[in-house]
Each structure stands twice: as C-alpha cells, then as structure tokens.
Amino acid sequence: MIVTVNPADGTKLAEYRPMTPTEVDQVVGQAASAAASWGSVELPARLEALTRLAQELRGGRDQMAALITAEMGKPLAEAEGEIEKSAVTAEYYAAHGQAILADEPVAIEGAQAWVSYEPIGLVLAVMPWNFPVWQVLRFAVPTLAAGNGVLLKHSPNVTGSALAIEALFRAAGFPPGLVSVLVIDEPEVPSTVERLIADDRIAAVTLTGSNRAGAAVGAAAGRAAKKSVLELGGSDAFVVLADADIEAAAAAAVRARFTNSGQSCVCAKRFIVEASIADEFIDRFVQDVKNLTIGDPTDRSVTVGPLARDDLRAALQRQVERSLAAGAVLAVGGRSIDGPGYFFEPTVLTGTRPGMPVFDEETFGPVAAVAIAADPDDAITLAAATQYGLGLSIWTSIPARGIALARHITTGAAFINAAVASDPRLPFGGTKQSGHGRELSTAGLREFTNPRTYWVA
Missing domain, CATH: 3.40.605.10 (Aldehyde Dehydrogenase; Chain A, domain 1)
Structure with missing residues (x-):
C-alpha cells in the first residue's frame, strides 16, 4: 500500500x-x-x-x-x-x-x-x-x-x-x-x-x-x-552588489530562500555579496532568519513548516555537516529539530565557496549559503560557478548594470531587484542541468x- x-x-x-x-x-x-x-x-x-x-x-x-x-x-x-x-x-x-x-x-x-x-x-x-x-x-x-x-x-x-x-x-x-x-x-x-x-x-x-x-x-x-x-534542479544565485538597497535585498533574500520551507527548485540558494557591504547584509539577513517562526503549518503565524519527508531532512543535514567540515561557518541554525515531524532549523552558512556541498549542490530545504565576492566581476564568476541554470537575481541601484551583468550568466530567467518567481505571462524553465x-x-x-x-x- x-x-x-x-x-x-x-x-x-x-x-x-x-x-x-x-x-x-x-x-x-x-x-x-x-x-x-x-x-x-x-x-x-x-x-x-x-x-x-x-x-x-x-x-x-x-x-x-x-x-x-x-x-x-x-x-x-x-x-x-x-x-x-x-x-x-x-x-x-x-x-x-x-x-x-x-x-x-x-x-x-x-x-x-x-x-x-x-x-x-x-x-x-x-x-x-x-x-x-x-x-x-x-x-x-x-x-x-x-x-x-x-x-x-x-x-x-x-x-x-x-x-x-x-x-x-x-x-x-x-x-x-x-x-x-x-x-x-x-x-x-x-x-x-x-x-x-x-x-x-x-x-x-x-x-x-x-x-x-x-x-x-x-x-x-x-x-x-x-x-x-x-x-x-536549481541552485539560483542571489547577487547583492555594493550599491544595492541592503535592507530591501536582505528582506527579499529571506523570502527567496525560505518560502515553502526552502523546498523549491527556483528558491535562491547561493547568496553572493560584494565584500564592502557583506557584514551589513549578513547581519540583517541572519537577524531576519532568526525572526522566522517554525512550527505547525496549519498555524497562520508559522512561516516555516516541516520538510516533506524525513529522508530529505537527513540529506540536508549531511550537506550542512560536510560544508562545515570543508570550512563554512555556521551563522544560525544547522540542525534537525527534535520531536515529532520533520523540522529543520532555518540555517545560514557563511564563508561558502565552490567545492562545498551547499554551494555546488541543490539544497532542498531551509539552508542558505553566503559567499563573499571581491568585486562585481568576482560576483559574476561565483554566480556562474554552477552546473545549474534556472534563475538569477541581481540587486543594484543601477538596473542597467544588473542587466549587463546578468548577460554573462546563463540562466532561464534573470530578475533585477526582485526575487525569481514564475508568472503565467512569462516562460519558465532552465538551462544546463x-x-x-x-x-x-x-x-x-x-x-x-x-x-x-x-x-x-
């Protein structure tokens, strides 16, 4: 049965x-x-x-x-x-x-x-x-x-x-x-x-x-x-340049990663932040993540429910642990929650880079990987360092600059100053893997x- x-x-x-x-x-x-x-x-x-x-x-x-x-x-x-x-x-x-x-x-x-x-x-x-x-x-x-x-x-x-x-x-x-x-x-x-x-x-x-x-x-x-x-699959990059509205970008980053408890191919998963504003962005992002409410999904005050299956939670835990062993830094969360149900703490890992599971693989759950870029060119390199090519989000005060940078990264969609989403008026799909x-x-x-x-x- x-x-x-x-x-x-x-x-x-x-x-x-x-x-x-x-x-x-x-x-x-x-x-x-x-x-x-x-x-x-x-x-x-x-x-x-x-x-x-x-x-x-x-x-x-x-x-x-x-x-x-x-x-x-x-x-x-x-x-x-x-x-x-x-x-x-x-x-x-x-x-x-x-x-x-x-x-x-x-x-x-x-x-x-x-x-x-x-x-x-x-x-x-x-x-x-x-x-x-x-x-x-x-x-x-x-x-x-x-x-x-x-x-x-x-x-x-x-x-x-x-x-x-x-x-x-x-x-x-x-x-x-x-x-x-x-x-x-x-x-x-x-x-x-x-x-x-x-x-x-x-x-x-x-x-x-x-x-x-x-x-x-x-x-x-x-x-x-x-x-x-x-x-x-997808491992969408969410790129925050130094001239971006940091408060708006951080708030959008939480929605982009933790909607549906992070269980979406089109969720942003890799947050690539220019070095000069990295500390401020990470502070705001982590604080907003700490404010998420985990619990019974029938409770309308809850923003993060359980993962759909226990085996998915176990796989996510392994990705986090392997990334920490490779040098990532745990900013918040990081573990399964004891008790009934398949809950996992909303998690942010900083200091991530290519070669770590949370950067290279699709993470299907409430885990965000933050990487720091030296400059916009480095941000492009990091965003493009993936086998996936579904969506891309770039945050900047100069939309034309964001569009120009997006053209160097192969994806099915590019959103400037907005989180990636599907809409019946626009085609949806990916490239590469x-x-x-x-x-x-x-x-x-x-x-x-x-x-x-x-x-x-």
Whole structure:
C-alpha cells in the first residue's frame, strides 16, 4: 500500500492501493481515447472549460489547501496562494489562448501559407510533491488548452492531492479520462514510466524533479523519439552588489530562500555579496532568519513548516555537516529539530565557496549559503560557478548594470531587484542541468503542439 504521512507530526493520513499493470494499461487506453476526442473540440469550448476550472479551484480552495498542508507540510497561507495562482493561470489562458494558438499567415509569393498549432495527443506528466497543485496545473492548463490529454504520475506522498486534481477537472466539466491519474508504487515508478514513454499512445512527456529522474526520462524519450520537457534542479544565485538597497535585498533574500520551507527548485540558494557591504547584509539577513517562526503549518503565524519527508531532512543535514567540515561557518541554525515531524532549523552558512556541498549542490530545504565576492566581476564568476541554470537575481541601484551583468550568466530567467518567481505571462524553465523546454506563457502553450506548415499553391 502507498501510505501518505503528515510531515508535521509523522502520523499516517491515508492508504492507497497501487494500480496493477493491467489497470495502468486500461487507464492509458481511456486517456488516449479522451485526448483524441478532445483534440477535435473547438478551441473556444476548450478555453471556456478553463474558466470553469478557475471557478472550481477557488470554490474548493480551503479543502485543497488543507490537503496540501497535510500531505507535504506547506504553511497554510502558502498553500492557499498555490491554489489562487493556479486559478489565475487558468484565467490567463482562457483569455489569451485564442490569440496564441491562432494560425500564423506567412507571406510567400504565389502561395497561401500559414503555420497552425495542432494538438499532439496524450502527454505523460511526472510531477513532484513540493507544489502538489501548482506544478501540475502550470503544465496541465496550457496542455489541455492546446487540445491534448494529461496522464499524471504524481509523487506518492501527495497521492491524495493527485486524486483531488483529477476530481477537480471532472467537476469543471472536462471529459472523463482526459485528466487521468496513475497510482504507482514507488519501486515500480522507473520501469512503469519507461514503459509508458515507449507506448505509442503517449505522444510526449514532461517531468519536474531531480536530475537523476530527468536523465532517465530524457533518455527514454530520446529512445522513443518523443518530445520531452524537463524542469530539474536549481541552485539560483542571489547577487547583492555594493550599491544595492541592503535592507530591501536582505528582506527579499529571506523570502527567496525560505518560502515553502526552502523546498523549491527556483528558491535562491547561493547568496553572493560584494565584500564592502557583506557584514551589513549578513547581519540583517541572519537577524531576519532568526525572526522566522517554525512550527505547525496549519498555524497562520508559522512561516516555516516541516520538510516533506524525513529522508530529505537527513540529506540536508549531511550537506550542512560536510560544508562545515570543508570550512563554512555556521551563522544560525544547522540542525534537525527534535520531536515529532520533520523540522529543520532555518540555517545560514557563511564563508561558502565552490567545492562545498551547499554551494555546488541543490539544497532542498531551509539552508542558505553566503559567499563573499571581491568585486562585481568576482560576483559574476561565483554566480556562474554552477552546473545549474534556472534563475538569477541581481540587486543594484543601477538596473542597467544588473542587466549587463546578468548577460554573462546563463540562466532561464534573470530578475533585477526582485526575487525569481514564475508568472503565467512569462516562460519558465532552465538551462544546463536545470533542464530544457518551457512552461507558461506563449512558449508553454505551444510546447506540446505540432507547429504544422500549410502551403496552398
């Protein structure tokens, strides 16, 4: 049985029976049939369904947010924000989908030519637990708008959320089977996903998760000659130059690192500060971190909840200990919290540098690594010293200077005087080991379409 656990106290929430291979095959067959039918539905009707979806999200916000908090420990206010962001995204595509998917005429002498964005069929989605609804909806909404179907393999520890998402789409009037959930036991996931990618009924695959899982899915998609979108790890740099507003930068740094208890690929993880203002920034940053409230995520005064699983907490502890052994300095926190639940102290390590786990690796939890740069050029070198390339945040009083520096660091997004975030109006995705492909905006809506050329002589 798949057992979901409340990470705030370690108690069992529910049990779910995994599907047998025969049941999986039946679900895939029904989903593929539903996707084929949905692709022939006129675009205005598909977009109208997104408006109903937004209404259902808001109508069921309290129940869905409570489920998210129970299954993975997200503070309740953040869980509610996740639902609202999903609703806003559905409304965005309902409003703009017609224009984005419209045929594009191409001027060619002697012929009438255009490009049409057509559905491709059933898309397999392998999704993570850290944003149980938002991660799914930011992929599913544009994919459905484009006329495709969704086959969801969610993380086992948020199985309740996965099934609630399936019910949500049914309540919004989407055809039965168009959004289908697979309940797969953890040991069976790799072989099942590989088999599904090879299945002719699956048109493409998207994964948000670890680099190891991404490598496996990307390889399987390559063997099957199918489109893949991979949103993988991140170790975003948060660069503070000497001319920045230090108070604003420090306050934003806390939000950028400790939102969702630090469990986000797009959280800032490496804080690179110019030497002349390093002491002041670190003092403010550490004090703000000390003021965070840790505890029961259903308590609205709590800002940092538990980690989602105990094994994740243990891995984070090892990263901290290995970094301290390599010369990092502990400014605050640094250890797991005794008692029920999977809590870890909000932690700041200073004196970090390349070669230390907290600098080189993705830290998925409330741990911030601070490095000091001699000057702006050194800050660029440190920010670029990573295998990842998801987001970048630069703080300076001269925005043009921040933009110029950002062009020397390869990432999927660069934010100046703001923390990195996703927005339905802008494409989201990474470079290097942070993956490939884009979600959201125009790129996300067209990602799983066939841009088909028409030429009429």
